[in-house]
Amino acid sequence: MNIPDIIIAIDGYSSTGKSSLAKKIARKFGFLYLDSGALYRGVTLFAQEEGLISRLGKVNPALEEALAGLVLSFAEDGRLMMGPRCIEPEIRSMEVSSQVSNIAAVPYVRAWVDSQLREYGRRGRIVMDGRDIGTAVFPEAQLKVFMTASEEVRARRRYEEMVAKGETPLLEEVVQNLRERDYIDSHRETNPLRRADDAFELDNSDMSFEEELAWVQGVIQGKFGIL
Numbered sequence: 001m002n003i004p005d006i007i008i009a010i011d012g013y014s015s016t017g018k019s020s021l022a023k024k025i026a027r028k029f030g031f032l033y034l035d036s037g038a039l040y041r042g043v044t045l046f047a048q049e050e051g052l053i054s055r056l057g058k059v060n061p062a063l064e065e066a067l068a069g070l071v072l073s074f075a076e077d078g079r080l081m082m083g084p085r086c087i088e089p090e091i092r093s094m095e096v097s098s099q100v101s102n103i104a105a106v107p108y109v110r111a112w113v114d115s116q117l118r119e120y121g122r123r124g125r126i127v128m129d130g131r132d133i134g135t136a137v138f139p140e141a142q143l144k145v146f147m148t149a150s151e152e153v154r155a156r157r158r159y160e161e162m163v164a165k166g167e168t169p170l171l172e173e174v175v176q177n178l179r180e181r182d183y184i185d186s187h188r189e190t191n192p193l194r195r196a197d198d199a200f201e202l203d204n205s206d207m208s209f210e211e212e213l214a215w216v217q218g219v220i221q222g223k224f225g226i227l
């Protein structure tokens, strides 16, 4: 199946499987996959290491100026780099997860991340996942998907993902983190998480990965009239 040089935006709640689906679509169509959440996680790790966020999540305004010296980039294999240093898997830790939504609610942080994301988008043929890609970063994206799933399914997925990586999270802690992030992400003033009016909604609570892919393929065929 051939697909035009479009931007595909995949937004939705935490742990709905956005990145797995986005990666798969990117591989299938030879598109570039970009994980916008990784940049917010990278800024959070930076703020923590620079002592610019308190344990309670209060952000020091000095972060705005400090961002001028921060260089985040994606390596060929998609891992996030801070300057020459690979910051995976640190940015996926519970410590970063517990503060990332506070950092992501800061308007100048969003502006900093957005400018990087738009730079990548200039070349087209891109699949990007996040919270506001279809509503704010690329409102012109030709295909938008908004993903949801039940909280129970999402928490179980995130828990199993962490265990598979050799971590020892508490299920209750994982649930708490999902709830907190979803709340902050949906209620912040700047570009909150919401479904774009022209996004196709995908609730994958009871779907296998193959069914999900078939669904996306159907949407693409329907929208672009390709077989």
Ligand code: CDP
Binding pocket: 013, 014, 015, 016, 018, 036, 037, 038, 040, 041, 100, 101, 102, 104, 105, 129, 130, 131, 132, 133, 181, 182, 185
């Ligand atoms: O993997 P998961 O869906 O749990 O999160 P992520 O994509 O790694 O994003 C981490 C956090 O970054 C989210 O909870 C949001 O607070 C923030 N984020 C955002 O505000 N806007 C985006 N476009 C992407 C992520």
